[in-house]
Amino acid sequence: xxxxxxxxxxxxxxxNGFQALKGIDxxxxxxxxxxxxxxxxxxxxxxxxxxxxxVNKTGGQVEVFGYDIDSDFPxxxxxxxxxxxxxxxxxxxxxxxxxIHQAGYYGIPRKLAEERxxxxxxxxxxxxxxxxxxxxxxxxxxxxxxxxxxxxxxxKLLILDEPTAGVDIEMRRSMWAFLQEINAQGTTIxxxxxxxxxxxxxxxxxxxxxHGVIAENTSMRTLLQKLHQMVFVIDVKxxxxxxxxxxxxxxxxxxxxxxxxxxxxxxxxxxxxxLLSEQQxxxxxxxNKTNRLEELFVDLVAKPSA
Amino acid sequence: MNLTEQWIAFSTILSREIxxxxxxxxxxxxxxxxxxxxxxxIFGSLIGARIGEMGGFSYMEFVVPGLIMxxxxxxxxxxxxxxxxxxxxxxxxxxxxxxxxxNYIVLWGVVMGGVCRGLLVGLIVTIVATxxxxxxxxxxxxxxxxxxxxxxxxxxxxxxxxxxxxxxxDISIVPTFVLTPLIYLGGVFYxxxxxxxxxxxxSQLNPMLYIVNAFxxxxxxxxxxxxxxxxxxxxxxxxxxxxxxxxxxxxxxxLRQ
Numbered sequence: 019x020x021x022x023x024x025x026x027x028x029x030x031x032x033x034n035g036f037q038a039l040k041g042i043d044x045x046x047x048x049x050x051x052x053x054x055x056x057x058x059x060x061x062x063x064x065x066x067x068x069x070x071x072x073v074n075k076t077g078g079q080v081e082v083f084g085y086d087i088d089s090d091f092p093x094x095x096x097x098x099x100x101x102x103x104x105x106x107x108x109x110x111x112x113x114x115x116x117x118i119h120q121a122g123y124y125g126i127p128r129k130l131a132e133e134r135x136x137x138x139x140x141x142x143x144x145x146x147x148x149x150x151x152x153x154x155x156x157x158x159x160x161x162x163x164x165x166x167x168x169x170x171x172x173x174k175l176l177i178l179d180e181p182t183a184g185v186d187i188e189m190r191r192s193m194w195a196f197l198q199e200i201n202a203q204g205t206t207i208x209x210x211x212x213x214x215x216x217x218x219x220x221x222x223x224x225x226x227x228x229h230g231v232i233a234e235n236t237s238m239r240t241l242l243q244k245l246h247q248m249v250f251v252i253d254v255k256x257x258x259x260x261x262x263x264x265x266x267x268x269x270x271x272x273x274x275x276x277x278x279x280x281x282x283x284x285x286x287x288x289x290x291x292x293l294l295s296e297q298q299x300x301x302x303x304x305x306n307k308t309n310r311l312e313e314l315f316v317d318l319v320a321k322p323s324a
Numbered sequence: 325m326n327l328t329e330q331w332i333a334f335s336t337i338l339s340r341e342i343x344x345x346x347x348x349x350x351x352x353x354x355x356x357x358x359x360x361x362x363x364x365x366i367f368g369s370l371i372g373a374r375i376g377e378m379g380g381f382s383y384m385e386f387v388v389p390g391l392i393m394x395x396x397x398x399x400x401x402x403x404x405x406x407x408x409x410x411x412x413x414x415x416x417x418x419x420x421x422x423x424x425x426x427n428y429i430v431l432w433g434v435v436m437g438g439v440c441r442g443l444l445v446g447l448i449v450t451i452v453a454t455x456x457x458x459x460x461x462x463x464x465x466x467x468x469x470x471x472x473x474x475x476x477x478x479x480x481x482x483x484x485x486x487x488x489x490x491x492x493x494d495i496s497i498v499p500t501f502v503l504t505p506l507i508y509l510g511g512v513f514y515x516x517x518x519x520x521x522x523x524x525x526x527s528q529l530n531p532m533l534y535i536v537n538a539f540x541x542x543x544x545x546x547x548x549x550x551x552x553x554x555x556x557x558x559x560x561x562x563x564x565x566x567x568x569x570x571x572x573x574x575x576x577x578x579l580r581q
Binding site (some may be wrong): 032067070071072073074091092093095096098100102104105106107108109110115118119120121122123124125126127128167 | 325326328329330332333335336337340343347411414415416418419420421422423424425426576580581
């Protein structure tokens with residue numbers, strides 16, 4: 019399968035001596051929905067900055083669909099669309115103008131730029147705001163405008179740096195649906211986010227970066243399998259006076275109709291349900307106490323740096 | 325990018341720059357025209373009438389070329405410095421930096437935006453000047469050449485200033501403390517023949533003297549300096565400024581982290 023992004027021994031030391039990246043390697047395959055996660059200051063935005071030429075690397079190599087970002091930068095940049103973490107458009111310009119200008123910077127003729135601008139503004143629910151100065155848009159609209167701008171040249175690789183930060187849940191879900199749609203149509207996506215449920219539900223593969231090194235790089239499924247135990251919160255229809263004794267499971271009574279049960283990787287939910295049924299405890303609903311990826315993430319980033 | 329794509333990128337940057345200064349014409353076009361018109365009225369018409377001839381021309385005719393050039397210089401410079409620093413400040417310069425547009429296209433697009441504003445203000449001021457003086461152009465080729473070269477040079481200078489600026493204060497320091505004094509002392513309002521020998525010699529070190537006098541020679545046919553030397557000096561400064569601006573873009577200094 020074609021490699022969409024190849025990063026080899028990438029390093030970055032800032033002028034103040036801070037070593038943000040210590041020679042990282044990872045690859046993203048074409049068609050992937052890839053999560054690049056890490057705590058604040060881990061090196062995610064530096065990595066993205068280097069890929070899209072906003073940060074000068076200290077060492078290493080970056081290729082986008084086989085095009086080196088140094089020796090073949092025009093072709094590498096054509097493959098790439100970036101949605102940065104902070105708003106970086108002209109507040110005085112209108113969304114339609116912002117998109118048409120961006121298309122122009124990629125050499126797209128005016129007529130095609132207008133057609134695509136209309137398509138993406140409609141797709142992202144901004145067509146009615148096309149002539150509104152962008153400073154008057156809401157936070158969610160500004161995020162969607164940056165996504166539309168990143169897509170105007172129809173890149174094969176889209177990088178989103180915390181695209182849903184500060185966006186309400188309804189808008190976040192509609193953005194997820196849109197990203198899944200373009201991913202299904204063939205666009206490779208790299209996502210950084212602090213919402214780990216977002217990464218877990220959207221991404222197929224993952225790299226976790228911490229203190230400038232890759233702490234984990236695997237498939238989401240493989241990573242989640244590393245979770246040794248999960249804590250489930252179970253709402254029951256039966257009123258309980260004390261925590262039920264469930265052989266092999268640790269169980270805590272939260273309130274009369276809620277219990278928390280620890281399920282080890284070797285155990286199954288079927289066993290748990292069987293034990294609850296034996297005691298005539300009827301389950302109303304079941305959920306994870308914390309996001310599964312969050313548990314692993316906290317564990318991985320808590321490790322001391324190399 | 326192929327040549328067609330590069331042309332589209334260039335025309336996009338240029339049209340964005342023109343739209344910007346046209347959208348805020350109350351800040352960009354009107355003030356310089358009012359200021360220069362006041363110069364015409366006060367220095368040219370009221371005071372100038374008492375001064376008499378200078379360099380064989382009425383004082384009004386003598387100051388008009390210098391004032392037109394002053395408008396071209398300040399507007400070319402301020403357009404690029406404020407536009408590019410604004411793009412840096414709001415970070416939308418990143419739209420260009422992440423795109424495949426070659427750096428020289430970015431530079432020429434921004435610089436030509438400054439040239440367009442400089443020439444437009446210069447043209448308006450020239451039209452206003454016709455109400456005060458009987459303007460004739462002795463050497464159209466020299467006039468157009470020197471005004472274009474000057475406009476490019478000061479647009480490039482504005483770009484360099486914008487790259488180094490860290491605040492809006494930084495973009496007004498050079499126009500206020502460097503450009504304006506050099507222009508005023510560059511023979512806009514007087515001929516260096518009036519100066520004592522020592523100060524006339526010092527004036528030779530002022531590049532504005534060559535620019536103003538070359539333009540005056542194009543319009544009136546008289547000059548305090550050697551025209552070939554003036555063209556060489558302006559061309560030399562332009563080459564140096566262009567090379568340095570390209571170096572800043574290529575290295576990403578103060579633009580990329």
